Amino acid sequence: MRPPVRIALGVVGAGVTAAVIFSAWSRILERQAILDEINRLRDDLYRSRVASDRCRSSLQTSEVALRELGISIDSLRARVDSFEALDRRGVPGAEYEDYLVAFEEYNDSVAVWDGRERRLRTTDDACRQTITGHNARSDTLQKVLEAAGITGG
16 A cells, blocks of 8 residues: 555544544543433432421421410310309409419410411421422432433432
8 A cells, every 4th residue: 555545544544533532432421421410419309308308397296286285275265264154244253363374374375376387387388398399309300310311210
């Protein structure tokens, strides 16, 4: 073979080799970027799941405490009603001091219940947002896995 042809074949061979290496390297980098994104999404999903679980647990604890307070308030209301039922003209003088104590406890408890109920609603709203965020992260991860040709999660 002539030297110019040999040089041309060498250049073409080197060009093809470089193109193959560049293509393979690009695929490796693209695949690594996808794997990095999947790992980031999995980490985000894990943290989101932990936050959602904690939120649900806190919400359940608050609901139980609010129900228990409600039972206590009902009991105090029944006690106040029992004082008021002693005489149709009003609470007898001998019972009036005890009546006032029960009535103040009842009013104070209702105020506490109102505050706890508002906080529970706020917590419930925050939990819904946390759970919605978790579900969105899960959907995003699933879409990335499907796009990458990976099944499962």
